[in-house]
Amino acid sequence: MADMRQLAPDLHAVAGRPRDAFNVHLVGSVIVDAATRHAAGRILRAVSGRTVTAHAVTHGHSDHQGSSAALVAALGVPFWAPAGEAPVLRTGDNTPLGRDNVITRWQRRHWAGPAVDATRELAEGDELDAGFVALETPGHSPGHLSYWREDDRTLVAGDVLFGRHPITGRPGLHEPPERFTLDIARNRESIRRVAALRPALMVFGHGPAWRDADALARFAEALPG
Numbered sequence: 001m002a003d004m005r006q007l008a009p010d011l012h013a014v015a016g017r018p019r020d021a022f023n024v025h026l027v028g029s030v031i032v033d034a035a036t037r038h039a040a041g042r043i044l045r046a047v048s049g050r051t052v053t054a055h056a057v058t059h060g061h062s063d064h065q066g067s068s069a070a071l072v073a074a075l076g077v078p079f080w081a082p083a084g085e086a087p088v089l090r091t092g093d094n095t096p097l098g099r100d101n102v103i104t105r106w107q108r109r110h111w112a113g114p115a116v117d118a119t120r121e122l123a124e125g126d127e128l129d130a131g132f133v134a135l136e137t138p139g140h141s142p143g144h145l146s147y148w149r150e151d152d153r154t155l156v157a158g159d160v161l162f163g164r165h166p167i168t169g170r171p172g173l174h175e176p177p178e179r180f181t182l183d184i185a186r187n188r189e190s191i192r193r194v195a196a197l198r199p200a201l202m203v204f205g206h207g208p209a210w211r212d213a214d215a216l217a218r219f220a221e222a223l224p225g
């Protein structure tokens, strides 16, 4: 199935173009993140023939919730949102979840999806599927969640870190750009938290998968503050 790549047991990446630019993962039977509102077709093609029981997001920025409403409607599955962001996502205006500048306003106009009602609000320790549990990793957005599986030390990081350079696209660890991050100091605490887990495999909202826990630890140690 060319539209989907397996990264670990019960963890698949939906193919996108450019590759790894706006990542969507199938975690067990839960679609995690939904890219922009233009991505619904590619996501639905990728998951066709597979069991999908729910859709969740790591956070509610426009490049993660854009196709959420469309997926939930097309698949008839519930939407699960971080407890800290579900109330905002119900309004259809995600402005409070991020910085307000000319770029994020453009993203909201061109990428964001409509209101979507979470029937479950996820908090620290809540089980997603396939052994993954929610970790509260705020900073990039107020209620940001990552999903962690202790068994094989796999982390679905979301946007705590980028796995590619935000402009050139070259693979490598980067903090998410300041202009998209609500609370930079708090996000650095979340980076230190995930680095301390020493993940064997880490997947991101943006960029290819990462398998070097030592390099992640060095990156976290070198952060200011």
Ligand SMILES: [Zn+2]
Pocket (backbone or CB within 6 Å): 061, 063, 064, 159, 205, 206
């Ligand atoms: Zn993002």
